[in-house]
Amino acid sequence: MVLRYVDDNGHVIERFVGIQHVTDTTSSSLKDAIDTLFSRNGLSISKLRGQGYDGASNMRGELNGLKTKILREQPCAYYVHCFAHQLQLALVAVAKNNIDIASFFATANSVVNHVGASCKRRDSLRGQLQEELVIAFENDCLITGRGLNQETSLKRAGDTRWNSHYGTLISIISMFSSVVHVLQMVMDDNPNDSAAEANKLMRVILTFEFVFHLFLMKVILGLTNDLSQALQRKDQEIVNAMALVKSCKEKLYWMRNNGFDVLVDEVSSFCEKHHIEVPNMEEAFILPGRSRRYAPIKTNRHHYRVELFIYVIDEQITELEDRFNEVNTELLICMACLSPKDSFVAFDKSKLLRLAQFYPQDFSDEDRLALEDQLEIYIHYVCYSSDFSQLEWIGDLAKKMVETRMHQVFNYVYYIVFSFTSCNCFSGESIFCHEYC
Structure with missing residues (x-):
């Protein structure tokens, strides 16, 4: 199992946690193995915000069952296809x-x-x-x-x-x-x-x-x-x-x-x-x-x-x-609006507010109202700040926000940024967690 998360400095970290032996590859056994690794490392499923697998053909049914079991326990742990894996x-x-x-x-x-x-x-x-x-x-x-x-x-x-x-x-x-x-x-x-x-x-x-x-x-x-x-x-x-x-x-x-x-x-x-x-x-x-x-x-x-x-x-x-179902496709499209590339040309306030709705455990109704106002100030600031003018990837944005301490000013925006960066689809197969799990 590999965990992907953002540390206190805004750096994206992928860490190999370990290999857990399973007696069979049923979804129940796989879920038990993940629970064991989480427990052994003091982690909590409640902090999980994404999941991805290499999609072995002979395990498609079992992996679908595993995804369902994890989503049942943590609805915000959305499955995201890992783009690094060969779809063909x-x-x-x-x-x-x-x-x-x-x-x-x-x-x-x-x-x-x-x-x-x-x-x-x-x-x-x-x-x-x-x-x-x-x-x-x-x-x-x-x-x-x-x-x-x-x-x-x-x-x-x-x-x-x-x-x-x-x-x-x-x-x-x-x-x-x-x-x-x-x-x-x-x-x-x-x-x-x-x-x-x-x-x-x-x-x-x-x-x-x-x-x-x-x-x-x-x-x-x-x-x-x-x-x-x-x-x-x-x-x-x-x-x-x-x-x-x-x-x-x-x-x-x-x-x-x-x-x-x-x-x-x-x-x-x-x-x-x-x-x-x-x-x-x-x-x-x-x-x-x-x-x-x-x-x-x-x-x-x-x-x-x-x-x-x-x-x-x-x-x-x-x-x-x-x-690529309807839910994770919309999720990815909304997440793309965080991209800092070309002076944040992809920014779309309505889609980012929609993105917050995917995480009701993280954003209350009051939080989303505050986010709506914060996004207005945020996009104006980053578009005119030289610190943010040459960024390419969302991972770069997370690091720069921490370096400039803007993650404390735009705290709601940063929460979305590091949530997405943790479950970036260009990673390898991973379990995606918040930094404080």
Whole structure:
């Protein structure tokens, strides 16, 4: 567990508190572990003002339960998505709740690893790509532009790199013919374990199902790729980030309702180009290895649209809704008004008063009335004070207010500042506390 808080000098502190062993990962056990660590360090849940987790896919339900338990005990401990964590990894993880998608990513990783396993195979991949570029150029089919036709190796999906999964899918699509060529070369070299693995991979990737998964996840991760990268930039404005979240949700909803036939057409065109059989969507879907006699009656369209397309998109939407719900989105937008950047251009008195309403335990009705008057004097002072003219981050504002002793003059404003700074979304996974907890 990591605690994030603001000390007496206005400095933002992140402190590793400890690791607590749990016998299982149920929400009750996790809550007990947090209570134990709090008690051991003389801390109180009543001072908690935020919570965030790394969002491990296999613990999504348990973490949601934990968030609820903490909020039930301390309603002001709002969950805030940690922008430092790779959103795309979380979206890929929830997609893998579908066993077909999980198998697809396993195959995609195996293809990348197998094709890039030796210098000979990588050289063969580059050679085949160059040959295809020459043919495309001669047939006047080559699309040129900055950055195009320069990728000569398959990208591996890393656990920490931005847009790594998206990049992997893009490279497999763009180099598909060359990948098939290299796998065929491995099969033809000599009958060994590598050839057997190449044969197995060829049987999988040269199917409509694999290509459907490939394009489905490419489109979904393409929709969320800009958001995933934007959230990881420390200079990203919160208001812009929340607008991207809203746009991303809307695009996913639109795709869910209107995008299936477009996707099938794109997949079918790709399959025809690479001589892959395209099934009739109205015929019965038969799971490979299953007898038609005992297979449940459903069409290919039902399988690909309902069991894959809609299911995976719904999982993405649910994940985004969990991380950026209506409450914490409004909370973040209001908090952004504290930013001192560009001479406090983001300042909005009404939103800061709304922010105080999120913390009824900290601001009584009388306090909010006093805050309303104090904000008028505060914004006039900081805009014309040279001490506050070059500040960039809210953490800088907290330090400067303490240095100039303005935290004593604008005490209500400072209370909001250090409350937000404690639960800054650009931090790592943390439990966020007041300094006097």
